Amino acid sequence: MHRIVIVGGGAGGLELATRLGDTMGRRGQAHITLIEKNRTHVWKPKLHEIAAGSMDMADHEVGYLAQSHWHHFTYRVGQMTGLDREQRLVKVAPYLDDEGVEVAPARDVPYDTLVIAVGSQSNDFGTPGVREHAMRLESAADALRFHQRMVNACIRAHSQSEPLRPEQLHVAIIGAGATGVELAAELHRTTREVVAYGLDRVDADKDIQLAVVEAAPRVLPALPERLSTATEKLLKNLGVAVHTSGKVAAVSAGAVHLADGRVLPAELIVWAAGVKAPDFLKDIGGLETNRVNQIVVRDTLQSTRDEAIFAIGDCAACEWKDVQEGRGARDHGTGVKIVPPRAQAAHQQAKHLLKQLRRRVKGQPLQPWYYRDFGSLVSLGEFSTVGSMMGGLVSGMKGGSLMVEGYFAKLMYQSLYKMHELALHGWVKVVLDTLARSIVRRTEPHVKLH
Structure with a gap:
């Protein structure tokens, strides 16, 4: 059977594997394999709710093994590290458990058609101290780690006898895009609910302080100015300190340093400014990539240098045709407007590719994909x-x-x-x-x- 390998079980990758399994996999028309380094899936736009504690991840996560069993595709745990285009092999690193014991060895997975859907990660733009002192929301594990640190910080403040330190119970969120703004609003509510459960020595209005830092002149720069203004007003009414036109020069233990000399003390620092594709994708297998490691694809979602390899989601650089005033598109230095890294784009691409992979297996020509911006x-x-x-x-x-x-x-x-x-x-x-x-x-x- 035709071997279709999908790398990455995010919104686009898991939707595509599920739908291909329900159709081509169940009918014996192709063998579908999903390679993913995690064991469970959580919709990435929900990570801020997990971090704030307003959503219990256990109620929403999807186990890859169960999903593959129910929907007629194969799941293999592991992380892609390389690509052999001549032999058509995906290089997968060994999978280790939390104690460093090998669960699955390094291996090569053969393919006839490869779909890369590994998503994106934070882009710190080389800002000093971000890697060492700032947390990120790239995965469910990151969100859980932040939530535990937040709850522990509240319990610690309630238990200690000495006065609070200047940075204690302060949260600084760097980046006022959707993730940063959503996290700030959720934290305002959930931190108050946490301390309401017996942590009466913590005054939520006085002790817990939230700050949002944005390099652009306004929050939510991708949205119309009226909505941006309304959002900033709401955040300030909640007591969230909003620092626009605030370029971050460095991050240290317990503080965010701005380029204009201001220092924002914070016990918990979250970096939510900018994204890029994973570093291992840079020129992988000789494929064309841009400066943020995205694989450059044609309008058929095929890579420009190999028709057997497709890329979808945040890791794909697909030209956005019929751009209306460039709204939402990003220019990566090439002068070409590309589809923005949004969940709706990955959903549309997975739906389109479902039909096109059927055509590819039958030897039929592929149809182009056009992004529809729903806002x-x-x-x-x-x-x-x-x-x-x-x-x-x-x-x-x-x-x-x-x-x-x-x-x-x-x-x-x-x-x-x-x-x-x-x-x-x-x-x-x-x-x-x-x-x-x-x-x-x-x-x-x-x-x-x-």
């Missing part, structure tokens, strides 16, 4: 949701956008996650899981306390 939505927790919906989603609007806020925007935001769940599980399981979560939520704390 951006940013959740501010229980306080609000803001965003812009593009003309492709709003009937009667061509080339324009509709700014949305409040309850309607919140419903639209929640629907994005439901679309992802539907792609993985189908209607029956999504309805039952949603009902079960709503019932359990009535009997448990609304914030994770451990």
Whole structure:
């Protein structure tokens, strides 16, 4: 059978593996293999909720072994490290457990068609001290680590007899894009709920301080200015310190140093400014990559130097044709507008590639993919949701956008996650899981306390 190997089990990779398994895999038309270094999947736009403690990861994670068994594809744990294009082999590193014991050896996985969907990671732009002193939200493990440190910081402050240090219980979030803003809003609520569970020596309004630092002149620079202004006003009303036009010069233990000389003391520092594809992708197997390590692809999502290799999601640099004023697209120094690294892009690419891989196995020509920008939505927790919906989603609007806020925007935001769940599980399981979560939520704390 034709061997289709997908590397990366994020939003695009897991959706593609599931749908290919349900069709070509189940019918014996192709053998589908998913290579992923993690054992479970969590939708990446939900990481800020896990970090803040407003979502219990155990209720939302998807086990790759179970998913592969139910949907007729093969899951192999491991991380891609190299590529042999002549032999058509994916190089996979040995997988070690937390104690350093080898679970799976290094191996080569053969393919006839390869889809690379390894996502993205934070880009610190070489800022001194970021690697050593700032946390990132690149994975579920990162989010859990931040949450545990946040809860421990509250318990430590409640237990100690001496006065709080200047940086103690201060959180600095570097980057006021969607992730940074969403995390700040969620933390404002969850930190207060945590201390309400018996940590009465901590004054949430006085002791817990949140700060957001953004190099651009305003928060949410990718959204229309009116929504950016409204979001900044809401954050300030919550007591979040917003530092716009604040370029970070360095990060040290317990402080963020800005280029203008200001120093922001903070016990917990989160870097949420900028993304890039994983470093191992740089010129991997001789493929064309850009300066942020993304694999350059054609409009068919095939790499420019190998028709058997595709790339989707954040790790793919695909030209955005029919760009309207360049909204949301990013220029990586080549002068070409590319599709922005968003979950909606990965979802659209996986859906398109499902049909195209069937055509490839049959020897038929591939059709081009065109990105449809449905806009951006940013959740501010229980306080609000803001965003812009593009003309492709709003009937009667061509080339324009509709700014949305409040309850309607919140419903639209929640629907994005439901679309992802539907792609993985189908209607029956999504309805039952949603009902079960709503019932359990009535009997448990609304914030994770451990």
